[in-house]
Each structure stands twice: as C-alpha cells, then as structure tokens.
Amino acid sequence: MHRNLITTLLATSLALTLPGAANAGPREDQLSQYASAAKAADPAFAGFSAERGKTLHTQAFGGGKPDTPSCTSCHGQDTRGAGRNLSGKAIDAMAVSVTPARYTDPAKVEKWFKRNCNEVLGRECSAKEKGDWLTFMLGQ
Ligand code: HEC
Numbered sequence: 001m002h003r004n005l006i007t008t009l010l011a012t013s014l015a016l017t018l019p020g021a022a023n024a025g026p027r028e029d030q031l032s033q034y035a036s037a038a039k040a041a042d043p044a045f046a047g048f049s050a051e052r053g054k055t056l057h058t059q060a061f062g063g064g065k066p067d068t069p070s071c072t073s074c075h076g077q078d079t080r081g082a083g084r085n086l087s088g089k090a091i092d093a094m095a096v097s098v099t100p101a102r103y104t105d106p107a108k109v110e111k112w113f114k115r116n117c118n119e120v121l122g123r124e125c126s127a128k129e130k131g132d133w134l135t136f137m138l139g140q
Contacts, residue, residue, distance in 0.1 A: 030106045031134060037127035045128060053136025056129055063122030071120055071133075079140040095140035103134060 031048070038045045058077070060069040067086065068074065074091060075083040080098045083091035092099045103109050117125035125133070 025104070026106055027103050027134070027138065030103070030109060031131055034127040034131035034134070038131060041127065048128070048131040048135040050132070050136040050139050052129075053132035053134070056125075056133050057136060061121045064118070064120040065122075068119050071116065073120070074116075079137065094137050096138055097140060103137070109134075 035045075035048070038048075057071045057075070057079075062069070074085050075094050076091075078093075079095040080093050082093055085091060092102075094102065096102050113125055113130050117123065117129075
C-alpha cells in the first residue's frame with residue numbers, strides 16, 4: 001500500500017517533469033502531425049532540421065510571384081524583427097521568443113503556409129518543409 005503510493009507519486013512527478021509531457025501543446029501536436037505525414041511520404045525521413053528550415057525561409061525561389069521571391073520578402077531578414085507586407089503593413093516578428101503567441105493556432109498556421117508557400121514557391125509546401133520551417137522558428 002505504502003509502496004504503491006510512492007510509486008504513484010514518483011510516476012506523477014516524472015510525468016510532470018518529462019520535457020515532452022510538460023511541453024505538449026498545439027505546436028508540438030502540429031509538428032508531430034507533420035512528422036507522420038513526412039514519414040508517410042518518405043520512409044527515409046529522419047526528423048526535421050532547423051537548418052533546412054532556415055534555408056527555406058531565406059532562399060529566393062523562381063516559381064512564385066516575382067515581387068515575393070522568398071519568405072523574407074515580407075517577414076524580413078531578421079526573424080526577431082518586424083516584417084512588412086506588400087502594402088507596407090507591419091507584421092509581428094516570426095520568432096517565438098519575440099512573439100510568444102505565434103503558431104499556437106494550427107488552423108492559422110495551415111492557412112498561411114498554404115497562402116504564402118503558393119505565393120513564394122508557386123506550390124504548397126510539403127509536410128517536411130513546414131516542419132523544418134516551424135522547427136527553425138520555434139528556436140528563434
Ligand atoms: C506577401 C507577404 C508574405 C510572404 C512572402 C510570406 N508571408 Fe507568411 N505571413 C504574412 C502575413 C501578412 C501573415 C499574417 C499576419 C501575422 O501572422 O502576423 C503571415 C503569417 C504566416 C504564418 C502564420 C503565423 C502564425 O502566427 O501562426 C506562417 C506559418 C507563415 N506566415 C509562413 C510563411 C512562410 C513559410 C513563407 C515563405 C514560404 C512566408 N510566410 C512568406 C505575409 C507573408
């Protein structure tokens with residue numbers, strides 16, 4: 001009885017202190033959905049890369065609209081600084097360290113990925129690309 005209580009307490013405090021359990025939220029859920037989709041598309045998928053995400057964010061693509069060749073065309077070179085859309089309206093920094101509410105609404109994230117990837121790449125981003133980009137931004 002006593003021993004069971006201790007085991008229960010131990011298990012509870014472990015669950016509370018495990019990083020995965022403590023941090024699980026909409027961003028982590030969305031990332032693991034992207035991971036499942038990336039794995040389904042390519043069995044060799046071995047996890048997201050902030051480095052690839054950074055490249056996606058800064059690279060100039062030729063397939064989209066000429067006035068928005070890259071994500072940084074609107075979001076700016078500095079992930080921690082404000083961006084600007086084509087009509088000059090300010091966009092809050094994409095870095096989570098500066099704008100903590102970022103990427104907490106999965107529907108919003110999906111909506112803008114769809115719109116902005118089409119705008120910049122001329123196609124939708126893959127699950128792998130979205131996961132890489134999010135991983136990069138979550139570390140910013
Ligand atoms: C034409 C301007 C423009 C370009 C280019 C652009 N974005 Fe955006 N993006 C916006 C605007 C405007 C918003 C919505 C306002 C906001 O969230 O502050 C937004 C929001 C987002 C969001 C949702 C953020 C959240 O808080 O949930 C994601 C994700 C995103 N953009 C990704 C990208 C990626 C990836 C690229 C490059 C492939 C890109 N954007 C290129 C203008 C742009």
